[in-house]
Amino acid sequence: MKICATIDGMRAARRSLAGQESGKLLGLIPTMGALHEGHLSLVRAAKARCEAVAATLFVNPLQFGPDEDLAKYPRDFDRDCELLEAEGTDLLFVPTVEEMYPSGAVTYVTVEKLSDKLCGRSRPGHFRGVTTVVSKLFNIIEPDVAFFGQKDAAQVTIIRRMARDLNIPVQIVSCPIVREADGLAMSSRNGYLNADQKNSALVLYRSLMEVQRCYERGERSVSRLIQSGVKVFETEPAVKLDYFEIVNPETLEPVDDWSHGGLVAVAGLVGKARLIDNIQLGYVNARA
Numbered sequence: 001m002k003i004c005a006t007i008d009g010m011r012a013a014r015r016s017l018a019g020q021e022s023g024k025l026l027g028l029i030p031t032m033g034a035l036h037e038g039h040l041s042l043v044r045a046a047k048a049r050c051e052a053v054a055a056t057l058f059v060n061p062l063q064f065g066p067d068e069d070l071a072k073y074p075r076d077f078d079r080d081c082e083l084l085e086a087e088g089t090d091l092l093f094v095p096t097v098e099e100m101y102p103s104g105a106v107t108y109v110t111v112e113k114l115s116d117k118l119c120g121r122s123r124p125g126h127f128r129g130v131t132t133v134v135s136k137l138f139n140i141i142e143p144d145v146a147f148f149g150q151k152d153a154a155q156v157t158i159i160r161r162m163a164r165d166l167n168i169p170v171q172i173v174s175c176p177i178v179r180e181a182d183g184l185a186m187s188s189r190n191g192y193l194n195a196d197q198k199n200s201a202l203v204l205y206r207s208l209m210e211v212q213r214c215y216e217r218g219e220r221s222v223s224r225l226i227q228s229g230v231k232v233f234e235t236e237p238a239v240k241l242d243y244f245e246i247v248n249p250e251t252l253e254p255v256d257d258w259s260h261g262g263l264v265a266v267a268g269l270v271g272k273a274r275l276i277d278n279i280q281l282g283y284v285n286a287r288a
Helices: 007-020 037-049 077-086 126-141 150-165 188-192 195-201 203-216 222-233
Strands: 002-004 026-031 052-057 091-093 145-149 171-175 239-247 262-270 273-281
Touching: 002 007, 007 026, 007 091, 007 126, 026 037, 026 126, 037 052, 037 077, 037 145, 037 171, 052 077, 052 126, 091 126, 126 150, 145 150, 150 171, 150 262, 150 273, 188 195, 188 273, 195 203, 195 262, 195 273, 203 222, 203 239, 203 262, 203 273, 222 239, 222 262
Parallel strands: 002 091, 026 052, 026 145, 052 091, 145 171
Antiparallel strands: 239 262, 262 273
């Protein structure tokens, strides 16, 4: 695995790879490190689809708010490198903040009408930070396919729209959520939780499963489906509900009919950790 710390070095490695593997696909997995099985499943998906795989380790300050956990976000560079190399990653980009955002940089990428939905409403500027850094990574690495986890469903929708609107020649693939045995969606922030908090955090998954059960029994009223999920949340006072919404998975607007299915999305605060989860009802992402 070749590790590159500079943009020039990464571009040179990409050119070298293209020369060696002319016409072959390069898959990219952008990450902020603190890798878990969810990240590694993306590497495996990329290996199955592409001849070469690149990953990134970069804790992006632009997507953290002033009172969020940038300084405390888990970092374990050596472990992350070992995991990626064991999975057969070919290229790893590990830039510094100064490398990615040179002094005086004032340019940002914003996807209007989408970036203030779901987590974007609770975390102003978050998705602007995501789309800015991902557009830079796409420009530097020039992947053919980029792989993201479905846990960050709104992020996937926004990045897909950004790539389309800016004519970036990359296919965006969304891969299934990877869960613990008890149903908790894997997240780097799960490391903040003690045993009791981890047990409380399961309310996110339980609330989604209740909505799914109601949907499968024939319920189609969005308000009643949301109410069924919120009622589950009320049984776990240790978790503060941020939002519980059912939206169109392509526009992130509230669902008013089910012709395009619905994304049931939830976010909650468990101790110092903000966790998210989702399920899709009546919708198949044919582009993944």
